[in-house]
Amino acid sequence: MVVKMDKAQRIANKQKQISISEFFEKNKHFLGFDTHQRAIITAVKEAVDNSLDACEESRILPDIHVYIKRIEGGKLELITQDNGPGIPRDSIANVFGKFLLGSRFHAIRQTRGQQGIGITGVVMYSQLTTGSSTTVLSKIEAESTAVKVDLALDTKNNRALKSNEERIPMEEWFEESGMQTLHGLRIKTVMSAKYQRGRQSVHQYLRMTSIVNPHATIRLKVIGKEGEIVDEGEWVRSTSKLPRPVVEIKPHPHGMQFGTLQRMLKNTKERTVKSFLRKEFEKVSPLVAKKILEHAELDEKRRPAGLPVESIQSLLAAFMEVKIQSPPVDCLSPIEDLLIKKGLEKAIDSRYAATVTRNPSVSQGNPFQVEVGLVFGGDLPSDGTVELLRFANRVPLMYQQGGCLLTKAIESIDWRRYGLEQPGGKGVPKGPAAILVHLASTNVQFTSEAKEAVSDNEEVHDELRRALFEVGRGLQSHRKRIGQREKSREKFDLINKILPEIASKSSSMLGREPPDLSPIITKIMNAVFCEEEVIWEPREKLAKCSIKIYNYTARARAYTIIAKWPESDSTSIVQNERGGRKEARGLWAWRLDAIDPGSMASIDFTVSGLNKGDWKEAEVFYRGNGEVIGSEKIDEALLEEARKQERLQEVVEEFVVPSASTSSHQKDTVSLDSNIVSSEIWEAGDKLF
């Protein structure tokens, strides 16, 4: 009998298994190799990210050199050199020639690379476009020679092909690396690519990297076909403090997926469900484990491996019912306020800068933390859209801006409320500002392997919005404060100059004694002023803050003055004659009992542990009746929230982490129209005579 071939069978017969290397070769655009301009940026990015990760993991201050050379046929030679730990001989082939081989895939902590794809993609792209193999030169500290080897990719089998392997003596390593280091890695490859300057360029990528990695020194040199210098850059580290080491943590019960729990239960070496819960999860104490099992109605002696689907579902439900502490956050490495500000100032000259580092939070069991910086004014162009600087785990994101959660969060805010232009109250705002957003997470969920855009996540979106609201409010009150203060100062100056003149002239005309003007001036002003100044004392290396409260009203005034200062583990208030007390982290309060009409009270204190430029403006709040021009009434609800957060933090945390704080400084003032006060002056003059 002849069986007619079915349509379905014809299709099925064509089924073939595709190797992961073939997959990425066909889909090289998933990895960021879509255009020739982007290819070189992606290659540099993968190499530099790896260098930074390896250096930090080995507690080495990173020195990274990038050389690019234009060669014939639309190709570029790329060399990257670092002073990292190097890679042992036996691992080189796997690291560079095998996709999906990595040391960090299953680890829960913040790193740049995670998937074991990046640098293998570079080797693949070079080979695909030029047939070139990639030369790796690696020196590890434990060995007296370096290893040099050429690597190609066996795409069908997803493995590396080595050739020309040799040992290089120390002197040669010193010479070739151009670094006097006992360990490091040098990568050399040739690819079809195009070097361009501009907003999306290697130069910009390295510049942005240096902003959020101030502990790294990075050099770039780009040579043309004739040996001419096409581009260069040097970003020297501005701090010798490495980021706090990130600790690997176990999974947290919250956000656990059914399939993951099922697999963990199957693979565990623990013999009872109770010890499984205690040993393989974060924050599951014996008591918590007991409560979970009670909730799930499971015997604590049950063997993990044999658990049926229904019991796993009960366990998952119990995870959400029982109170469990948040996961530890020492797996995260935020950039922190002061460094963001410093970085932004390095990149952009502006008048105002504010930053917010939110407390760590958790999404689907993954700890994450959001940081936002906003700079305003100065040299920033005022006609275009605001510049967005996006970062994830200290890596700048250069492409896919429109499809990124970080952008969407910015677009979702009505920036018109905060004084920026924004047609329709949606989209990227316009005006002389730049917004920096950093997402630190143990598992940044990108939209693709190229890691250029963050995919949608409600919790992260909400945290971003909260941080953006905060910098927005800061910008708004900065502009309001500046405006008020300018106006009052002008009024004050005019009154003090014009009134005495009018008084003396009219007195002489009438042949009378000039009157005492101070009660009149007070009556006209009828306001309380606050002026604040932060000065850097280079000799003592102290930041000196002085706050003055002028009472130009007819009655005595009493206030509690609260100043925001850059509190951290390394800073402290050293001189503070008035004493006062701590209100919350970064907030200090003083009670001023009676400021008489026409008089002034001052508060002076100094802060140690800062560098020049770290702190330029103290935000001053007050508690008390009426308005204080140049200061803002403190929001007691917000303050209470801050105190609660701090207490919570102290309970939950076993390690020191930076707490939520906002700070801002002001470089210059905004000029305002001076006509506003004139009518009041003449009115006052009318009353005088």
Added chain:
Amino acid sequence: MVVKMDKAQRIANKQKQISISEFFEKNKHFLGFDTHQRAIITAVKEAVDNSLDACEESRILPDIHVYIKRIEGGKLELITQDNGPGIPRDSIANVFGKFLLGSRFHAIRQTRGQQGIGITGVVMYSQLTTGSSTTVLSKIEAESTAVKVDLALDTKNNRALKSNEERIPMEEWFEESGMQTLHGLRIKTVMSAKYQRGRQSVHQYLRMTSIVNPHATIRLKVIGKEGEIVDEGEWVRSTSKLPRPVVEIKPHPHGMQFGTLQRMLKNTKERTVKSFLRKEFEKVSPLVAKKILEHAELDEKRRPAGLPVESIQSLLAAFMEVKIQSPPVDCLSPIEDLLIKKGLEKAIDSRYAATVTRNPSVSQGNPFQVEVGLVFGGDLPSDGTVELLRFANRVPLMYQQGGCLLTKAIESIDWRRYGLEQPGGKGVPKGPAAILVHLASTNVQFTSEAKEAVSDNEEVHDELRRALFEVGRGLQSHRKRIGQREKSREKFDLINKILPEIASKSSSMLGREPPDLSPIITKIMNAVFCEEEVIWEPREKLAKCSIKIYNYTARARAYTIIAKWPESDSTSIVQNERGGRKEARGLWAWRLDAIDPGSMASIDFTVSGLNKGDWKEAEVFYRGNGEVIGSEKIDEALLEEARKQERLQEVVEEFVVPSASTSSHQKDTVSLDSNIVSSEIWEAGDKLF
């Protein structure tokens, strides 16, 4: 001797191979499973795309049913049912349970699925979030029973685990499928997901799918926990014509990558380089092969396998030097003008619609083709940004709009020139319009596995811009024409009504005979008008086009009138008394030798092969001196380009493909202020007496 463990070795020891299933489980957001709302859309999309592909490949008109049911615990049950060819028993496990296994990965032709990832991702996501296995019911025509089987995923080993496999008799298949078909596929699964209505929803995805797949009938039913209907939809096919079958082609020498050529040379069964070139590439004739080898200075008898790197590089260089015909384009399946228009009209009520289907082009050896549709006016909201409808290979793209090449092309056009609002001349324009963009390609390069955004590509970008310019120009001239015509019509009406009245009144007052007004009216109007109308004749099933040219000037006029008509393989001009001649594809020309002052000439012709509503407005151009209101002077350069393209097409093509054409229709007219003409009338009245 104790060797101190090196930092580098410590890191290296943690290296682990990750299976592709583990990779996608951790990175489920790459596959489109980032949020619960998106998860159900992605799942439906993967199932429906597969059904459409399988049906078209087997030349079956697709019937697809989607059922969704809300169940406890934030889960949805999803059932999809099609009348496709089904999947043979032995292939089911591989199709649903193994990543990177596919029949289309290496094939060069336009299909929706290619990677062998999509539906396995659905099985994975269901298992991960709910522990559910996926039930597959498959009936192939060659067998008398159906197969039913439950599938789970062995993530560590990237393979499927089957259970509960059984055979189902025909009657039961009929009953369960709800379809009287001898072949088909039913998938049932349960996942953590959320059903929502709105712009990004299953409903919208299916609606968009029906627009670009008018040959498919799709039904949706969504049931709530209480059995209530949450949502439903039915999109019945509007044509029984399946898209032209897409043919698989061989690679084309242009855009060949070094690595790909190297692998082809290594794996070929051909014994000489010459036969390798002739057999394994498109458009390489014996003569072309000879020229390539001469250029590369290679002996044609050389064995392909042994070729050194330099020779491969020479071959690649020769590919670009020797003239080679473009690849065949029957591997593509564009939607085509009329269907786009029909689809857009089904979706959006508008006054004006224009479409452009560009000629196929090639990028990196991959044939691709761009289509654009624009609708304007009608019910479309005029305050927001223009609605963008993006499609790739007939699949609607619902997410990642901002990061998509199709969007970027739209944003790069200065739409202000074409009458749409666009702040700064960049970004998505505003106004009462919708723009549809379709990219058909043998290799759509998406930014990620989720296939929601197209990655950057210069050639595709340029083609898109050309198509968008064309619809933009169409919109502009439509608005201009409507404006002119309205204005002239009002003027004409007023003159014909008022002048005779004034004349008769003043004549009777003066006791004179009323004067002959026609030379005066002509003098006042001093213009040539064109009016055109397309009427549908239901009895004869013909579209009847009538063009009238009124000469209201003082001297005789001569023109060549050129009308755009929907020329295709199935349409023809059947009645055409004036004769004329073809100018180019879709353009017919008539010579009108002398139209006397005050007289009118008319052109009438009918077109067969159309359906009602296919053609509603004929664009009319003229060649000759002066202006013809309601018509546009033909751009000879553009016309020449169109003729050249057509000749080129005839030479290159061996198969019938649709050629580039633009067409537009108009449903309604724009109302204009009538005050504009009044002053001229009174001026004319002044002269009269």
